[in-house]
Amino acid sequence: MSRRLSLVVFLMAGLTGGFWSLGYSQMCGRCHGLPGLASPDGKPVHVDTLVYAQSAHGRLECTGCHPGNWTYPHVEKNPPTPCGHCHEAEERDYALGLHGREAAAGNPDVPTCTRCHGVHDIASMAQLVAARPAMQNLLLNKCVECHTNPELMRKYGIPLDRFLTYETTAHGRADRFGSVAVARCATCHGSHAVLPPTDPRSPVNPQNLAATCGKCHDDAAQFVGRRYHVASEARPSLQAYTRMLSSFYALLLFFGAVATVLMVVVVLRKEE
Numbered sequence: 001m002s003r004r005l006s007l008v009v010f011l012m013a014g015l016t017g018g019f020w021s022l023g024y025s026q027m028c029g030r031c032h033g034l035p036g037l038a039s040p041d042g043k044p045v046h047v048d049t050l051v052y053a054q055s056a057h058g059r060l061e062c063t064g065c066h067p068g069n070w071t072y073p074h075v076e077k078n079p080p081t082p083c084g085h086c087h088e089a090e091e092r093d094y095a096l097g098l099h100g101r102e103a104a105a106g107n108p109d110v111p112t113c114t115r116c117h118g119v120h121d122i123a124s125m126a127q128l129v130a131a132r133p134a135m136q137n138l139l140l141n142k143c144v145e146c147h148t149n150p151e152l153m154r155k156y157g158i159p160l161d162r163f164l165t166y167e168t169t170a171h172g173r174a175d176r177f178g179s180v181a182v183a184r185c186a187t188c189h190g191s192h193a194v195l196p197p198t199d200p201r202s203p204v205n206p207q208n209l210a211a212t213c214g215k216c217h218d219d220a221a222q223f224v225g226r227r228y229h230v231a232s233e234a235r236p237s238l239q240a241y242t243r244m245l246s247s248f249y250a251l252l253l254f255f256g257a258v259a260t261v262l263m264v265v266v267v268l269r270k271e272e
């Protein structure tokens with residue numbers, strides 16, 4: 001090998017080495033980290049690289065999900081790698097559940113991987129456990145977004161009070177006062193294989209309640225055969241308030257009348 005050729009090989013190795021050590025993410029970030037970056041047709045293509053670096057995929061290169069975009073101009077227009085390519089177990093569970101089955105059938109009303117987790121800001125499970133807002137967001141808020149939407153729930157005949165009956169009872173109250181040990185929507189229903197309670201595989205099927213509630217309650221047998229999402233009977237209805245108010249007025253009128261009669265009697269006595 002001539003000396004000149006080995007110098008060229010050495011230089012090329014050095015250059016590619018430098019290129020690799022820069023990392024694709026940093027390379028992509030030089031453009032995509034610019035706020036306001038958009039495609040010629042106006043579609044925003046900015047990615048917050050700081051948020052990305054702290055996310056669950058922070059150590060994964062951008063090209064892990066965008067293998068076709070590593071040169072610019074981006075000639076290949078590949079769709080991003082599907083999440084299930086790397087997360088097979090979650091993908092399998094999701095496909096088994098009602099949300100996943102409906103999504104596969106093309107129903108746009110049900111949650112997808114990115115609808116619940118986000119895209120470039122996905123929280124890791126460690127972040128979920130450490131930060132209360134992150135945890136609440138994934139285990140509670142995401143479900144509530146759709147399950148308190150009146151039109152959506154009416155369309156599928158699903159009761160609208162699932163959040164209210166959670167929020168106003170023991171778990172919801174403890175949650176609001178900062179408990180992290182308490183059950184939220186996904187703790188009971190599961191997060192990926194979400195099934196109607198009538199399905200024997202659902203963790204909230206009557207047959208599985210002892211096990212599901214038993215994860216946190218010693219005396220879980222007492223819950224079997226009971227409903228969970230029930231509105232409190234003790235809460236006075238509007239009618240009850242109206243009734244209370246009218247009886248209050250009746251009392252006021254009565255005592256008012258008695259007081260007037262008494263006053264008239266006193267005045268008449270004095271005049272005598």
Ligand code: HEC
Nearest residue numbers: 024027028031038039040045062063066069070072074077
């Ligand atoms: C020189 C600047 C630049 C670099 C470097 C760059 N991009 Fe882009 N990228 C753009 C611009 C501008 C667009 C808007 C659409 C277009 O012009 O093709 C874009 C669009 C995209 C899109 C969405 C459009 C699509 O469907 O292809 C993805 C995904 C993407 N880039 C990923 C990457 C990744 C991953 C890297 C690093 C490996 C990267 N880009 C490096 C400028 C850049």
Ligand code: HEC
Nearest residue numbers: 025028029032044045047052057060061062064065080119
């Ligand atoms: C874990 C997989 C994953 C990684 C890693 C990833 N992306 Fe993406 N990216 C996606 C998905 C999925 C979409 C499509 C989002 C959608 O359609 O709503 C997307 C969309 C995009 C788009 C199109 C505009 C947009 O925001 O919808 C750009 C640009 C982009 N990614 C750039 C990047 C850059 C730059 C990095 C690295 C800093 C990166 N991506 C890392 C999964 C990923």
Ligand code: HEC
Nearest residue numbers: 083084087090091094111112113116125138139142186191
């Ligand atoms: C309805 C909202 C929702 C959807 C849709 C969803 N997830 Fe999740 N995912 C969650 C929740 C909540 C957790 C955390 C609790 C848990 O572990 O079950 C989670 C946890 C995860 C984890 C971490 C698991 C672990 O124990 O380390 C991965 C990975 C994941 N999801 C990937 C996916 C993928 C891939 C999809 C799409 C096939 C998806 N998720 C769809 C809500 C969702």
Ligand code: HEC
Nearest residue numbers: 056064065081082083085086113114117122123124125126
């Ligand atoms: C190219 C492979 C790849 C793809 C595609 C991918 N991920 Fe990941 N994902 C990873 C790796 C690697 C980790 C980090 C695992 C670790 O730190 O132990 C991760 C971590 C996660 C975590 C946190 C898990 C934990 O236990 O903390 C979630 C949630 C997650 N991914 C969701 C998604 C979602 C949603 C998508 C689709 C938008 C997706 N992933 C696409 C490779 C991938």
Ligand code: HEC
Nearest residue numbers: 102109110111142143146156185186189191194195196197
């Ligand atoms: C993007 C909106 C959306 C999100 C987010 C969402 N759901 Fe759903 N969910 C639906 C729709 C729509 C249906 C009805 C699907 C059908 O019947 O075809 C449904 C069905 C259900 C069912 C079955 C109801 C029955 O008896 O048929 C349960 C249980 C459920 N969701 C629980 C959850 C939980 C728990 C979460 C959060 C981890 C969640 N959902 C997040 C939209 C959503």
Ligand code: HEC
Nearest residue numbers: 170171174181182183187188209212213215216217223228
């Ligand atoms: C992730 C753990 C967890 C799961 C799963 C769970 N709970 Fe709880 N539950 C709690 C905690 C923590 C409290 C205490 C809140 C408080 O201080 O009032 C609680 C309180 C209660 C209370 C209030 C009365 C009491 O015992 O203090 C009832 C009733 C209850 N849970 C029923 C259920 C039922 C029914 C299930 C299953 C469908 C269930 N729980 C599943 C954690 C859980």
Ligand code: HEC
Nearest residue numbers: 143147158162163166183184185188197204226227228229
């Ligand atoms: C402590 C466990 C637990 C928690 C927390 C919980 N659920 Fe449920 N969920 C159940 C059980 C058990 C059923 C079965 C019906 C019943 O007992 O009321 C059910 C039923 C449902 C159904 C099916 C509708 C039907 O036919 O009754 C939906 C939808 C639902 N829950 C949504 C939610 C949402 C949204 C949240 C969070 C705001 C949530 N659940 C929190 C245990 C729970």
